[in-house]
Amino acid sequence: MKIFAIRNEEDENRKDLGYLIYYEKPRRFYIELPDDADPWETPLILSSCLKRGEKTISAYWSKVWVQQRIIPSDRQNLGRILKDNGLDSYDEFKLLTMTDGRCSQDYYYITAVSEKNLPDFIKKRSKKKIKSVFPLEKNTFLISFQDDSVKKYSLQDLVGTDRRFAPVLNNGDIFRSVKVEVGGYGICWGENLCISREKLYTVGKKIPLTWSEIQSFVSNSTLDSAQAAAELECSKQNIDDLVKRGKLHSVKEGQRYRLFMKSEVEERRWK
Incomplete structure (x- = not known):
């Protein structure tokens, strides 16, 4: 995860107007705006979201803001531009950071910040x-x-x-x-x-209930095929046969596994 503060070059105080968060593997952008964000200071598209009461900007609108600050993907001489900048393919994040997010339409730019230096409002929202x-x-x-x-x-x-x-x-x-x-x-x-x-x-x-309690319930209430076979003192082939005959029912299964409710397996022992 990469994090950047959004600032305005015309602001002498270099106030953080928002934070751009980038998840590298899925290539996903999100923008977080402060609780006291001023629509007049906030970049235009983000300001529109703010006026709707949105302070966490969706992946869609965050990406639109990024795309407005980089070379468009349909640029006629795009291949040459990418090659001149040492890029093998169109990469929105790399194109954005090459110019610190600057564009000719405004004075906003981005600067990297450490995760440990994130403001309290983002930490609070993370909960x-x-x-x-x-x-x-x-x-x-x-x-x-x-x-x-x-x-x-x-x-x-x-x-x-x-x-x-x-x-x-x-x-x-x-x-x-x-x-x-x-x-x-x-x-x-x-x-x-x-x-x-x-x-x-x-x-x-x-x-x-807390999610930890639900996880504990699931963990303690299910058995895989090997555990079910051990519980019934039979082979995994016998377990497969019970399933085929409708005598035992899996609650989840994939190509190589089945999960059973522990209570049903135990009930089978009584018969």
């Missing part, structure tokens, strides 16, 4: 980042946050009449494909269909 999402039945799911709180949600209640989410609501497989957005900034189905951490943290039904 609201999403740690895990666990899909349940009927388009409901659990979310755990960095502060170890857990909440339950109905996707229908969250998105209302937003038609973009219709495929998710109408297809269980798509619904269960939900992922935590890079950096814990939300949950998403694909790159563009996302729900922000701010919205999720402020709504939902709080579950009187």
Whole structure:
């Protein structure tokens, strides 16, 4: 993760107007604006988000801000420009840092900062980042946050009449494909269909359990095929046969593994 302060060259005090955070592997940008950010000081696109009450700028709008400050990907002589700058391919992050984020349209620039020097408001927001999402039945799911709180949600209640989410609501497989957005900034189905951490943290039904307790429950309540075979004092082939005959039911399986509820395996021992 790389972090940069956003500043204005015309400001003698070099005030940090925001922070650009870049996740290297997924190549994802996010911008955090201060709680007391002034729309008149904030870069134009980011100011528009601020006026909507958004202080954590989404990956989409953060990337748009970055793209406005670098050579566009459809530039006619792009190949020559990249070669002259020692680049083998179009890399938004490298192009941005080569000029410290400067462009001819304004006086903003970026400067690297250490993670340990991040202001308190970002550290406070980090506690609201999403740690895990666990899909349940009927388009409901659990979310755990960095502060170890857990909440339950109905996707229908969250998105209302937003038609973009219709495929998710109408297809269980798509619904269960939900992922935590890079950096814990939300949950998403694909790159563009996302729900922000701010919205999720402020709504939902709080579950009187911590995520650590839920993890402990899952860990202590499931067995893999080898553990189930040991519990039933049989071979893994016998376990496979029980599954085929519907005498034992896996709760999750992949190409090379199956997980079973410990209680069902123990009940099998009684028969």
